[in-house]
Amino acid sequence: MGMTIAEKILARSGGVERVSPGDNRPFRPDHMIAYDFPGYTDVMFKQMRDDFGIETLDDPDRYVLFVDHMLSHGTAREEEVHAVTREWAQRTGAHYHEGIGIGHQVAAELGFARPGTFVIHFDGHISGLGAFGVLGWGVRRDLIEGWITGQLYLDVPASSRIRLEGEFATGVDSRDLLHHLIAVYGADGFVGQVIEYDGPGARSMSIDRRQSLCGMAMFTGAVSSIFNPDDLSLEYASRVTDRPFEPLSSDPDAEYVRDATVDLTTLDPQVVLPGSARAANTKPVGEVAGTEVQRAFIGSCVSGRIEDIRAAADILRGHRVSDSVELHVVPTSNEIHVRAQAEGLLDALAQAGAHIHRSTCDFCFGYAHPLQPGESSISTGVLNVSGRMGSTEAHIYMGSAYTVAASALTGRITDPREILRAANVGA
Amino acid sequence: MSALETTSRSTVPDVFDGRVAWVFGDDFDIDLIIGVQNIKSYDTEFLLSVCMDAYESGFAGKVQQGDLLVAGRNFGYGHPHYPPMVAMRAAGIVAVVAESYAPGFYRGETFNGLPLLRCPGVTGAVERWDRLRIDWARGQVENVRTGDRLASEVPPERVQQIWRAGGSIPLLRAEHARKDGHGGETANEEGT
DSSP states (O other): OHHHHHHHHHHHHHHOOOTTTTTTEEOOOSSSEEEETTTTTHHHHHHHHHHOOOOOOOOOGGEEEEEEEEOSSSOOOOHHHHHHHHHHOOOOOEEEEEEEOOHHHHHHHHTTTOOEEEEEEGGGGGGGGGGGGEEEOOOGGGGGHHHHSSOOOEOOOOOOEEEEEEETTTTOOOHHHHHHHHHOTTTTTTTTTEEESSHHHHTOHHHHHHHHHHTTGGGGSSSSEEEEOHHHHHHHHHHHSOOOOOOOOOOTTTTSSSHHHHHHHHGEEEOOOOOOOGGGGGGHHHHHTTOBBBBEESSSSSOOSSSHHHHHHHHHSSOOOOTEEEEEEOOOOOHHHHHHTTTTHHHHHHTTTTTOOOOOOOTTSSSSSBBBBBBHHHHOOOOSSSSBBBOSSSSEEOOOHHHHHHHHHBBOOOHHHHHHHHHHOOO | OHHHHHHOOOOOSEEEEEEEEEOOOTOOGGGGGGGGGGGGGGOOOHHHHTTTTTTOHHHHHHHHHEEEEHHHHHHHHBSOOOOOOOOOHHHHHHEEEEEOOOHHHHHHHTTTTEEEEETTHHHHOOOOTTTEEEEHHHHHHEEETTTTEEEEEOOOOHHHHHHTTTSSHHHHHHHOOOOOSSOOOOOOOOOO
């Protein structure tokens, strides 16, 4: 019996020949990542010192800290939070990266996402590293088990495989695929599993789209998602790191709980109604088209990459955002920001009336420019429970960057394909 | 009492029983228990005062120490934060019995020492205020009112150790703590 890529990565991390779903044993992650947040990382530092006597790290290279939250108010409180993290990193030698983008993206840019490795974080969106053939697992407070002992106990998850065929139609992207999977299989359709994306549609998908898809794994019930490495992801990894790495791939006779096929060409843009991403809230854009919005957001750890910004520019170039809408665009990292600037995308968006901001997590959780009572927003953020982006009396719809940009243009939830078709006709 | 003390002091007995204080549906986002506007609070009294406000006023006052929650599939869906269960535990809730859990929620509350039992079929077999007798090591959940017995999943060995220790920190401390007698409780809060 063969093993899946996730099982192989865990077997390597566990120092054993093989693992099977359901095995519970300790695993040793290659990197253990956190972003700083008050009452979280500072408490972990204190707990490590006070309860466990840990003042120095045996292997600081495995510890990675990002400062990507709480960057928008410019207050002494923000600086105080980051200073604690900075000081700890300086003292222990842990990696520390402040204000250069959202960690789940920057981790890839800085070579912490080497194919075949195992990475943990307290935050579940680390699963986005699955785009590179990395098993990224959000383990919540158990991160401290890793930080203290160098390893942590996990149940080996079973895997399901989704074979992707065809390519996305114009105006459709991997956010739509993700929400389609929830609509079809339910918000617990893959509970406790790893989703493995495979097939020609997976191989034709850009790295950005893969990251976006994998980064939303938790909303399918999965603990993570992953792509087998291919030329595209191996080329990326080789470009960003000098460290050696050994990619792993699933065996042809690996076992899957579910083996499904999705034809990407048949997908429509999806919109998630306010509340949560569960199946009953997930609708083809046509069913909610016309709903007025006053706010729009393109950004987050899953949807603010160059392809998302290109998508927005495709929709908005040469037009104006509706007078009734405030559109915020926040590139996922500074590197992406610079590239989008160089491609002329940010200028095109700014000329269309979008507000462009430095990279941060702050919009997605309502810390920067919070929604006001009664406002409706359409967002590429990760979550739309009431109150997530500001007032609990605001409504958050979610969709792809295409759908958000098209809706910002018209002031109503809009099928982006209509705008793109009209643009082509006019060209 | 700090947030961590509220959430990790008691170890889990092998057999216990309690009343069903509430039955949640499928895909329930637990942040709604206290309202998303309150998820950064660690003021236990405040959290108690808003607990289940959106569903039933005075909920916490009806709960007795030792009561249970029952839930449908995928309990804890979304970005589950810790304060909702701080509120529930302060109200008296000692365990959850659900059809299934969102993995992040399961991991986070297991860390905190709250026993979460997986018990397929439970939502169809109980009514609010029924008494359940739980023998988790044997994988049995019995509805005392109806006599119905359901099979629950026996938790993995490591999870059993965490329950018996009263949470991951007490377990880790027993396994790895500094030996000089220093150190103490540290409250732990939440990211985004």
